[in-house]
Amino acid sequence: MKKSAIIGALAASTLLVGAAHAATLDDVKARGELNCGVNVGLTGFGMADANGTWVGFDVDLCRAVAAAVLGDPTKVKFVPTTGETRFTALASGEVDLLVRNSTATFTRDVDLKFDFVGINYYDGQGFMVKKELGVSSAKELDGATVCIQTGTTTELNLADFFKANNLSYTPVTVQDDSEAQRQYLAGACDAYTTDASGLAAGRATMADAENHIILPEIISKEPLGPAVRHGDNVWGDIVRWTYNALLIAEEKGVTKANIEEVAGSSTDPEVRRLLGLEGEMGAMFGLDNDFAKRAIAANGNYGEIFEANLGTGTPIGLARGLNALWTQGGLQYAWPMR
Amino acid sequence: MAFATSRAEASKGGFRLSMLIYDTRFRAITLQVVALILFLLFIGWLTDNVIRNLDAKGKDINFGFLWVRAGYDIEQTLIPYTNDDNHGRAVIIGLLNTLVVAFFGCILATVVGVIVGVLRLSNNWLISRLMTIYVEIFRNVPLLLWILLVFVVISETMPAPADFKITPAILESRAALAGLEAQAGGNGLWMRIATLKLGSLPFILWLLAFIGITVAAWQFASARFQGAKAALIAAIPALIWVIMALTVFSPSLSGGPAADAQLAEIGATEPAASKFFFDSIAVTNRGTNIPAPLLDRPLGGTEFAGVPVNFSVLAVIAVLIVSLLANRAVVKRAKSIQESTGNRPTTWYISLVILFLPLILLLLALGLHWEVPGFPVNDQGVSTGFNLRGGIQVMHSFTALLIALALYTSAFIAEIVRAGIQAIPRGQSEAAAALGLRPGRTMRLVVLPQALRVIIPPLISQYLNLTKNTSLGIAVSYLDLRGTLGGITLNQTGRELEAMLLMMLIYLTISLIISMGMNAFNAAVKLKER
């Protein structure tokens, strides 16, 4: 069409960045940069440090994908997204990949047309209360004021839970995690509810952590994972298998430190396939064969990423729990790479 | 170059194409037709893009989501709502929340703004400076910051609901106190005077206020009375202030009885926080609990289009309207008597009776009493639950938004009022002074009515701004239209196009209604020139 000439002239202005929907991989390669949607600031999962460097569990997955696709884990443009803007950012092509502790649900998959290509964190919604309240179960919260973070599935879970147990409550709908924690600490609400990981992270960083308890009830399933747009299966596959590669690496004991050594010495065929020494895995979706090796070398395997950002060695101090490998009683079960 | 603008030339040559551009008779039409074509094309282009984008995403424009179960709860609702209601009702709840905060915000902002604006012109050096600081501070800092700050201040300084609770420990202490017969010192008058904390801030503030009241009373009295009578009259407010110090303010001014080892051991016998205003209003860090009116013999009610209609409220409103009409008739009659005889009959007591007696009688007939908020108490007398029950709880999200909006807007209104007053020629107030009006009456009867004409047009746009600014309520968890329709509903349904368009439409309608109403008011008070 001729109108493309006009639009072409317009597009020549320096700030215009074209982004197509169909072939995300080509776009990312052409751009030389991965646009990754992350949380505006959630301790442990995605936040910027004093130097403006993004760190966190979700952020490291973005870096691994960038390493796999572009060969350089620093070639990521992190786009902070709010609860309201995240899915639009993904749908409109503003980001190529959304790793913003988003719960995979039916409507998001089917109606909003996204693919959750893996579950990098199995979570569930819980409650935190002050010890002095003397509450030991969420079912004792009748009449309580509860702080919820908006823009998530938590409002609905909370309403369902209280309805199912025939309890009443007053919701306080807060926009972001730090404000919700402030209100909770100031006593503006009796209980704070969000994903259990967020509660644990919040509690661990409170000045008087011993005065707060997390109640035993987990009222929902929250499979959090990276999301891509429907209809671009190659790109979805790349993200999926980058993530699986990180899991396989943990299963096989391939770490950031020993990866070169393993690559030189290993005779395990699956490890050799993982590291691109055997087979033509990467080439099947348009990458080179050591894409997985680069992804692992970026920040280590899944276990290393977990330990570095959320694990017991960090102030957040989360145990692996459901997110342990299946061999250790968890749910993380990578598809075989063959 | 051929310019075919002159009539003679044009009529000579008949119609030529160039006349479409160069003939002033046709040019306006040509330009408008071209503009219309371009505008319609632009609209068409947008529509086309929307359709193609929706196609590409496999979506459609569907407002059906408004009739789907919402599933989320809203902390503060004016009309009944549960999570089983649909998104449409949640939108209405949000709209009502927007309107109620905008309504009270406008009133509060106007009151504060007029006071500050007038005081800024005061010849009191200190007050005019303080008001200038007030205006500049509130005008030059973003509203969002004020909203956040007010909310943080309220929620961090007020006591938690738990502080109102009677705990088992308190009951034990009370029992122990009852057993302890000899109460050392007591809490008598002498005790209070003896334990005044002379160096403390409350006492210094009290003393300053005492000096101020005494001086003002002396100024007032000495201007009107002579000698001992003046001194006597001047002493009355001072005496009242001293009495207040020993009664109402006593807890913060006096130290209380000297520490007694036995008493200290017993511990607190009252909850850490207490309710205000005859033990009826509780301010916690979550909200303000106020008594709710309850009727023993209500008239019942029905529901109209999902909105509950209370006949008792309708009855009260009807009685009020009838009273007002009756009062108007009385005043009208008094006026006609005044015009025919020159004497105005005294009517204030008749008005008082007409305005209030029927209402009081009605409320008595309905059996009005107040439901005071408080904690439910179990059979041991210990408070249970997390929050005060009963009464009406006004959440602090509302209060903070209201205060911040009102203070911020009042700074602008103050400037408008100041400019309006300054626009009135000095001659007007001088003329009023020449007629013997006092400064207060001059302001009320001469200056403000004239200034109003200058004030109202910019005031309208401030009201509009305030209404639009209520959309920042989500920053303090206030679920207004933006929080429900543009927030949770949008999030849960993923219908951003529909939700945002509907939201814009609603805001636009509100704005247009406000400006239409205020413009009508403006036309009514405008100087009628003949």
Added chain:
Amino acid sequence: MSGTKTGASGPNNTALWLREEMLSPLPPPSREAGVTKWLRQNLLSSPVNTLLTFAGVVIALWMVWTAFPWWWHSVWNANSLAECRAIVAAAGGESGACWAVIKARWHQFIFGFYPPAEYWRPVLTGGLLFAALAPILYWNDRKGAHMVALSGIATLLSLFAISAGGAALTASLVIFAVIWALAIWRPKALIWVTGLFPFVAVWLIWGGSFWTPVSQLLAVAVGALIAWIYLKNTNRLLNDAFALVIALAAAWVAAVVIGYSDAISTDFFGKMRDVTFWQGYLSGSDNILARLFGMLASLVAMVVIAGIWLLLAVMYLASNLLNLNIADLGALFGKADMPAWSSLLSLGAALAFALVFVAARNRATLVGILAGILGGAAALGYLGPILVSALHAALPLTIVTVGSNMIGGFLLALIIGVTAIAASLPLGIMLALGRRSDMWLMKVLSVGFIEFIRGVPLITLLFTASLLLQYFLPPQTNFDLILRVIILAALFSAAYLAEVIRGGLAALPRGQYEAGDSLGLTYWQAQRLIIMPQALKISIPGIVSTFIGLFKDTTLVSFVGLLDPLRGVTNTVRADINWKGIYWEPYIFVGAIFFIICFGMSRYSMYLERKLKTDHR
């Protein structure tokens, strides 16, 4: 003074005794002099005033007293909030301000995530902004040079403060020295600096190849050259040739537009027949309201589409009636498969050709400007990239590219505020003129736009930028969120500026318009030479206060995920474990900076107002 003799030595003096010297006046009673008088007059003049004074003192004292301990126990050196609290507790305070967080993170409040090594770039841009404003505020005036010098010194000091590299310092020094010299020797030429500033600013902030702004400038120069040659040319033949080219271009554009609108309408009518699309409106539920709503929406859509369709149909009919099947022009535009429309295309194109040709032969200014813009855009679109890559290959002058996602804090607020206001000024003028226009349609469109924008909250427009623009632009257009926000902010402030400028226009006496008419000036000449200079001058305070309002409102961009200083950066800081739970200090810091900037600007606009008033009377 009082030393004169009052006639005592006069010849006709019959008095027995006359005072020869005036007595020196007694001092006023103590209550009428000095501090007492001042107090009585200013603080205690009436009972009400006395009460107000003491109430003011009590309130002020109470506020100071309550806040004082917190300020007194300020901590400046700590690595975390916990450390801060420990220091305060050790000093025996109950609570204290922890300014250490500002010390640790001030750069993020100012620059967002901008790479620290590149801080000199925004600083230099800020300094250049003031230098670029100098000729606008002080046209052909020595004060312009002072302003340049001041901003230069401020820039250099700021560069020292952020310990910028020697190269940046030297470059800034040289740049400001050159501008200053220009301001001294050729004050009028300073306006060229203003013209260059936008290009340089964009390059400095976002980085990239130096040749990008150069090629953009070249394109502008090409456009200006085309317009200039066209408007100044007196050769008849050249003029006709020019007119021919321009009219051909216009015909081409008209054909494209008609072809495109035809495509729209066929698409749309196809859609309308497609029941499933309309089901969307109606299938919501059995609820009567849902149906009414759906019907209303479809009605509005149909009216608009019908308007377009009607226009096309009229043109189509006319072309058939006139049987103007000149040539199958349509085939040229990829419309060969629709012969019926090709005649319409031909007609529209011919009409556009004729109108533009007539106008162009008469050297209409508007045509010249449009030709310049089109030529410039073509140069930029087709030649720009080639030129940039060629020049880059020859001499790679590049600074580090900084993505929009790195920009935050007050830098972001200023970029959005300044760009939006600058961009909205021309649009605001157009809207103000449109609103006062005699032409009904122009008036309706302007009023509609202004009232729509002023009727909705800014936050909904920001959501439009972040959520809805993707629907209203052609599929697969996607550009920077900051740019989208700037565009919407510019539209927002344009509506407010239009009202400000309308006020300025209304304040001008009718005589000014009539004088313009009597001189035989055209509408645009009168606007340019008589009306606008005066109206804009009157409007300056209003424009400044609109800018202050917009600048404060930039804090709302945090709602769409941008890093504004108030919530965006503060939340980022609070997500850090070390600073979790800190509230007052960032708010106070950000509020104080906003206050300084806004208060300074409002004072400056009051000064301008006074200055402009005096030369009016």
